[in-house]
Amino acid sequence: MMRKYAIRSSLVGSAFILLLSACANGDDNGGLSADEIQDEFEDQKESLEEQISELEQELEDRDLTIEDLRGQLDELGNDNGEHNGEETVDEREQPSLYDEGFYEQHWMVYEPSESAEEMGYEPETLDWREYEGSEPAGFSEDDSEYNDPGLLVHSWIAEAGYAEMMDRQDETTVRIRYSEDGESAEAIIFNWGLRDDSVRGEDYLLHLEETEGTWYIDEIETRVHCGRGVEGDLCL
Numbered sequence: 001m002m003r004k005y006a007i008r009s010s011l012v013g014s015a016f017i018l019l020l021s022a023c024a025n026g027d028d029n030g031g032l033s034a035d036e037i038q039d040e041f042e043d044q045k046e047s048l049e050e051q052i053s054e055l056e057q058e059l060e061d062r063d064l065t066i067e068d069l070r071g072q073l074d075e076l077g078n079d080n081g082e083h084n085g086e087e088t089v090d091e092r093e094q095p096s097l098y099d100e101g102f103y104e105q106h107w108m109v110y111e112p113s114e115s116a117e118e119m120g121y122e123p124e125t126l127d128w129r130e131y132e133g134s135e136p137a138g139f140s141e142d143d144s145e146y147n148d149p150g151l152l153v154h155s156w157i158a159e160a161g162y163a164e165m166m167d168r169q170d171e172t173t174v175r176i177r178y179s180e181d182g183e184s185a186e187a188i189i190f191n192w193g194l195r196d197d198s199v200r201g202e203d204y205l206l207h208l209e210e211t212e213g214t215w216y217i218d219e220i221e222t223r224v225h226c227g228r229g230v231e232g233d234l235c236l
Contacts, residue, residue, distance in 0.1 A: 102177055105201055105225055107192050121228040121236070128205060131220035134160045141209070144216035149176060149208050152215050153187045156206065162189070169193045169201075183210050184218075192225075198235045201225040 108125060136159035137143055139152065146152035153174060157163050162172075170193025178185045185208040192201040207219040226235035 102175060102186075103188065103205075105190055105192065105203060107171075107201065108225055119228075123200065123225070123227050124230045125225045126223050126230060126233060126235070128221040128223045131204065131222045133222070135220075136160055139217045141211065141216045141218070144214055146215045147213050149178075149185050149187065149210075149215045150174075152208065152217070153189070153206060156217065157189060162191070162204075165191070168195050184208060185210075185215075197227050199224050200227040 105125065108123060136156070138145070138159070139156055144152070146155070153176065157172075157174075169191050171190070173190040173192070174187060175190070176185055176187045187206040187208060189204040189206070190201065191203065194201060202224050203222065205221040205223075206217050207221075208215055209218045210216075224235060228236040230236065
């Protein structure tokens with residue numbers, strides 16, 4: 001209402017100023033009489049009143065549009081469970097890359113399987129166990145020549161044959177964390193989105209050591225993420 005009043009006052013005031021200007025400059029008004037000036041003022045006033053009505057309607061339409069948008073946002077909030085007590089992804093405990101969060105496969109939090117829930121499955125991650133896969137040469141304390149742990153890890157992925165598996169999964173992620181003294185590190189290779197609804201992902205934990213500037217693999221562990229659930233130490 002205040003905006004409408006301000007618009008109306010401004011435009012009517014402008015018309016009144018024009019009338020005063022015309023009266024004060026009678027010599028320049030083309031010889032118009034006072035009645036004719038009054039008629040001209042009324043015409044201008046009527047035109048301005050029409051403009052005011054259009055502007056007021058436009059303001060009302062805009063206010064209505066804003067209210068509609070706010071209502072739609074509230075509805076979206078309800079659909080996402082923000083106001084009805086349901087848990088949303090953003091309300092879950094946020095994964096972290098620090099402390100124990102360094103070892104977490106975040107897709108286990110952010111990509112729950114709807115089909116698994118419908119079937120009553122409970123996705124779970126198995127414990128780390130000793131790695132029994134390929135052990136290519138050039139990565140042990142006796143024969144490594146790598147002076148960079150990142151290069152060592154990516155070379156191991158290729159030499160162990162796991163790079164060839166990347167076309168059969170959605171994502172491979174590598175994380176490396178150094179010890180405080182900088183003489184050791186841990187590297188995790190996360191493989192996610194395997195073409196298997198039983199095993200959703202498989203990880204490798206490489207324990208790295210450094211001696212006289214050369215990095216090598218001291219130990220390897222592995223684990224799997226089960227999409228359906230766990231029975232004993234196996235995925236369903």
